[in-house]
Structures are given as structure tokens and as C-alpha cells.
Ligand SMILES: Nc1ncnc2c1ncn2[C@@H]1O[C@H](COP(=O)(O)OP(=O)(O)OP(=O)(O)O)[C@@H](O)[C@H]1O
């Protein structure tokens with residue numbers, strides 16, 4: 001399911017947060033979305049997944065224009081996302097969170113990646129713990145399980161690796177790769193460049209709301225403009 005972002009812009013009041021952002025995500029591809037804090041990554045994901053609107057630009061899912069559709073409508077079209085803050089239904093148990101996501105998805109057939117993540121959670125903490133007591137890394141894994149309950153065709157992930165231990169990182173990245181191998185398109189926001197280079201098929205770099213580089217992971221991380229954006233200095237003497 002080809003996902004295409006074309007000339008998207010966003011202002012908050014007078015503040016321009018995104019300008020002329022364009023890139024595509026093809027089925028089965030993992031696109032890394034990187035950039036310094038405040039670059040506009042989450043804002044772009046919020047627009048792409050129906051949590052925020054904009055009047056400028058076009059986003060299409062398999063050719064269908066989707067700006068203005070609700071998150072629920074987009075979910076039914078095959079899009080799922082995870083949240084940077086690892087948000088869950090905090091007053092409910094881990095199991096109840098999974099059940100609620102399953103109810104919303106309305107389907108019984110879970111992808112094998114879902115079973116793997118839930119099996120891991122079962123071993124780690126059990127499923128009856130209150131969600132409010134879960135550490136951030138566990139919350140991100142629950143968020144992943146909830147997002148893939150109904151096998152999405154497009155998965156948008158906002159810094160899912162922050163706060164995860166090594167086993168959790170392996171599980172999460174293994175699951176994402178396996179989903180991609182079965183045709184799911186992925187946008188992965190991530191600050192750890194090693195993870196990005198190892199996992200992504202291509203990388204898009206946002207800096208102050210504009211795409212400053214795009215391409216193969218190794219080329220992008222060696223790009224002078226990208227290094228400058230991260231260091232906040234000019235490398236030209
Ligand atoms: N609702 C809002 N109202 C006003 N400004 C906002 C709003 N949401 C985000 N911003 C601003 O937009 C800019 C981009 O924020 P965004 O959260 O998209 O960045 P990010 O790339 O996800 O950063 P991080 O890596 O820290 O998560 C920031 O300057 C932020 O303060």
C-alpha cells in the first residue's frame with residue numbers, strides 16, 4: 001500500500017513547523033524519519049495519522065487522499081501508529097489494554113509478531129499488571145502489540161526504542177523487520193543512528209520542518225548537511 005506525502009506544511013499560530021515535506025513509503029519498506037528535537041517529526045506523524053489537520057499538501061494511501069480523515073477511519077484503511085509518550089489506558093491492566101485494541105480492530109486473526117510480543121510481555125511482567133505501573137520500555141512494546149493487533153498495512157512508529165533494554169530492542173526491531181518482510185510499510189522515527197542504519201531501507205532527515213536529506217541510510221548519515229543539523233554548527237570553514 002503506497003503511502004505518499006506531498007508538499008505538506010503546518011503552522012501553529014504564526015510558527016511554521018513543517019514546510020513542503022514530501023516522501024513516499026512503498027509496501028514492505030522501512031523508512032527512517034530522523035532529525036533533531038523539534039524538527040517536526042511527531043507533527044508530521046500526527047498529520048499522517050489523522051490526529052492533526054492541515055490545509056497545505058496532500059497525503060495519499062494507495063492513491064486515496066487522507067488528510068481530514070479521522071484516526072479511526074485511517075485505522076480501518078490499514079494504518080496503525082504508536083505514540084512517543086507510550087500512552088496506554090492507565091487505569092486498566094496490560095491484558096485489558098490488549099483486549100481493547102482487539103475490540104477496536106474487530107478482528108480475531110493476530111499476526112505472529114503480535115503473539116511474539118505478547119508472549120514476551122507475559123514472561124516479563126505477566127498480563128495482569130496495571131498499565132500505570134509499567135516502565136516506559138514495556139509501554140512501548142504494549143503499544144506495538146496494540147498497533148499490530150489488526151495486521152496493519154502501514155505502521156507509523158514514534159521513537160519506539162527510547163527506554164528499551166537490549167532484549168526489548170531486539171524484539172521490537174525483529175518484529176518490525178518481519179512485518180515489513182510480509183509487505184507492511186513502516187515509518188520509524190528514531191534518534192539512535194546505529195539502529196536506523198541497521199534497520200531502515202531508506203532515511204528521510206527533517207530539520208526545522210524541511211527535508212534536508214533523503215536516501216540510503218549510509219549515505220544520509222554521512223551527509224554534511226545532516227551532520228551539521230545534528231551538531232548545530234557549520235562544517236564549512
Ligand atoms: N500543538 C502545538 N502547538 C504549538 N507548537 C507545537 C505544537 N506541537 C508541536 N509544536 C512545536 O512544533 C515543533 C515541532 O515539534 P515536534 O514535536 O513535531 O518535533 P519532533 O521532531 O517530534 O521533536 P522530538 O524529537 O523532540 O520528539 C516544535 O517547535 C514544537 O514546540
Ligand SMILES: [Mg+2]
Nearest residue numbers: 041042043084
Ligand atoms: Mg517527537
